Amino acid sequence: xxxxxxxxxxxxxxxxxxxxxxxxxxxxxxxxxxxxxxxxxxxxxxxxxxxxxxxxxxxxxxxxxxxxxxxxxxxxxxxxxxxxxxxxxxxxxxxxxxxxxxxxxxxxxxxxxxxxxxxxxxxxxxxxxxxxxxxxxxxxxxxxxxxxxxxxxxxxxxxxxxxxxxxxxxxxxxxxxxxxxxxxxxxxxxxxxxxxxxxxxxxxxxxxxxxxxxxxxxxxxxxxxxxxxxxxxxxxxxxxxxxxxxxxxxxxxxxx
Ligand SMILES: NC(=O)c1ccc[n+]([C@@H]2O[C@H](COP(=O)([O-])OP(=O)(O)OC[C@H]3O[C@@H](n4cnc5c(N)ncnc54)[C@H](OP(=O)(O)O)[C@@H]3O)[C@@H](O)[C@H]2O)c1
Numbered sequence: 431x432x433x434x435x436x437x438x439x440x441x442x443x444x445x446x447x448x449x450x451x452x453x454x455x456x457x458x459x460x461x462x463x464x465x466x467x468x469x470x471x472x473x474x475x476x477x478x479x480x481x482x483x484x485x486x487x488x489x490x491x492x493x494x495x496x497x498x499x500x501x502x503x504x505x506x507x508x509x510x511x512x513x514x515x516x517x518x519x520x521x522x523x524x525x526x527x528x529x530x531x532x533x534x535x536x537x538x539x540x541x542x543x544x545x546x547x548x549x550x551x552x553x554x555x556x557x558x559x560x561x562x563x564x565x566x567x568x569x570x571x572x573x574x575x576x577x578x579x580x581x582x583x584x585x586x587x588x589x590x591x592x593x594x595x596x597x598x599x600x601x602x603x604x605x606x607x608x609x610x611x612x613x614x615x616x617x618x619x620x621x622x623x624x625x626x627x628x629x630x631x632x633x634x635x636x637x638x639x640x641x642x643x644x645x646x647x648x649x650x651x652x653x654x655x656x657x658x659x660x661x662x663x664x665x666x667x668x669x670x671x672x673x674x675x676x677x678x679x680x681x682x683x684x685x686x
Contacts, residue, residue: 431456432456432510432511432659433458433459433509433510434456434512434658434659435459435461435499435511435512435551436448436458436459436513436515437461437489437514437515437516437543438489438515438565439458439461439468440460440464440467440468441464441467441613441614442611442615443515443565443608443611443613443647443650443654444462444513444515445467445647446650446651446652447513447647447651447654447655447658448471449471449651450652450655450685451658451659452481452482454655454656455481456511457482457506458476458481459483459485459498459501459502459505459506459509460472460483460484461485461486461487462487463486463487465486468484468486483501483506485497489539489543489544489546490535492546495543495546496550498547499547508557509551510560510561511555511560511562511563511658512547512551512560512561512562512563513563513654513658514543514547514563514564515654516543517580517615518535518540518580519615519618519619520532520579520622521533521626522619523626524575528579532579536580536583537582540580541586541590544564544587548594555601556598556600560602561603561604561658562591562594562601562602562603562604563604563606563657563658564587564588564590564591564604565606565608565654566588566605566606567580567581567584567608568607569581570585570588570607570669571588575627575628575631576623576628576631587605588605591603591604595666595667596667599666602661602663602665603666604657604666604670605668605670606669606670606671606672607669607670607671607672608645608650608653608654608672609645609672609673610643610644611644611646611650612639612644612645612646612647613647616635616639616644619632620639623635649672650672650673653672653677655685656685657677657680659684660684661680
């Protein structure tokens with residue numbers, strides 16, 4: 431049985447990914463700060479608790495990340511996959527206006543969290559020829575005015591995925607953009623973007639919501655789950671879109 435750790439599993443894309451992984455028969459370690467939401471998800475998706483483990487943690491805290499990995503190994507004896515999904519968008523403000531403490535916190539969650547978890551999980555991932563799926567964004571490769579910390583952190587995460595692919599050929603390491611997904615992060619864009627983003631860019635996200643064009647989290651969540659379980663070594667180091675045809679083929683092959 432594959433054991434997959436999903437960060438940011440309390441809501442949104444991470445919750446959908448964790449639920450789908452459980453449906454696909456994996457054992458799942460769920461982490462985020464909101465213990466109640468994690469317990470509720472695990473209780474619903476794995477009522478007997480045989481294949482789920484809830485470990486509340488703040489990914490910006492290195493010792494907390496180390497404890498999550500230790501708890502996963504203590505419970506399941508192995509770790510085959512890490513989905514680095516936890517993320518924050520804020521500050522939503524131009525560089526000169528953004529609060530430096532919030533900027534620092536963004537980097538801590540979006541970049542240092544994935545790094546800490548990879549660092550502490552690596553011996554286990556190497557042993558099991560496992561996979562790391564880093565949830566990224568189009569803003570990692572296209573400058574996003576108003577989201578400087580977020581874009582910078584995610585660009586660095588893309589490079590983290592590439593360096594890991596070079597250093598650890600026995601591990602499959604990817605960065606994946608999930609599309610524009612109907613989650614709390616999109617609410618933040620709609621609510622805070624009017625003040626902190628260029629007006630046309632903000633309107634584009636408001637329109638996507640109004641027109642019902644945001645993706646349900648289950649669609650990219652299914653892609654992340656299939657990648658965490660089945661991404662082939664030949665893809666290691668790539669930055670993939672959730673709906674890349676080869677990802678879609680992988681999803682069909684493994685979830686049909
Ligand atoms: N939604 C989109 O359109 C979109 C587009 C591109 C990329 N993404 C990426 O998709 C991923 C998931 O985002 P989402 O849209 O599902 O947003 P979301 O609904 O806001 O979920 C964010 C998750 O991250 C967790 N989290 C935040 N800070 C944390 C911390 N310090 N420690 C541990 N967990 C933390 C949250 O849990 P707690 O608050 O319980 O800790 C929550 O589970 C993010 O990496 C985001 O950048 C989203």
